[in-house]
Amino acid sequence: MPTKGQPMSSKPTAETRRTVQRRDRYRCAMCDRETGSHWSGDSIHHREPRSHPFDRLHQPENLLQLCGSGTTGCHGWVHAHPARAYRLGYLVHTGKDPATIPVYYRTGGWQQLNKDGTRHP
Template sequence: MTAQEQKVRLLTKWRSGGMCEVCAVQRATTFHHRLPEGQGGPWRSANGLHVCGDGTVGCHGWIEHHRARAYERGWLVHSWDDFYAVPALLRLHGGWVYLHWDGKTTTYDRRTSVWAP
């Protein structure tokens, strides 16, 4: 594990408090890349979610098996998108939020944003 990966995992766990950011019900067990690593997704806290399950079960599994819906919710982002500019629908954080490099979030406001889910 690289120093960057370790730092991002810690920031993401801090942001989630150990709970799944998607459902806010289960304990988070895995890191999910919004822009997949295989598509060039970097280790950045804004590019990751702390989620329950793995690639086959839980919220992580749901994201992998319902990719179109996951893109609509900001749980996945396209390679041409800027993951800092695409909000994610996260129950743990009260709805639509932007994810930041420092592990923090800010509320997405549809009235002032150019991005529309």
């Protein structure tokens, strides 16, 4: 848990990343490609990039495992096609709770992402 008064890290903790990896089965949510073996911070997509409240930014329900970086692969696609990404739940409008907005997974279909790092159809 982040401590009040300390600046938020610009990246999720290693523990949160592992939680998201496991939840998304080490695969890209969009194309189902395996991403776990070359996991890096760049592969974590923030659904609500400027989250309010800010402490929601690095929570599991706001994070999605995508292949590529901010400019390549599926991660790049999301940022290049925001209108479609919002419809599929890959992006969430600022101020909305990402836990209430389902995400479309290529394998598994629409899934609700829970705050505890699990997901359900």
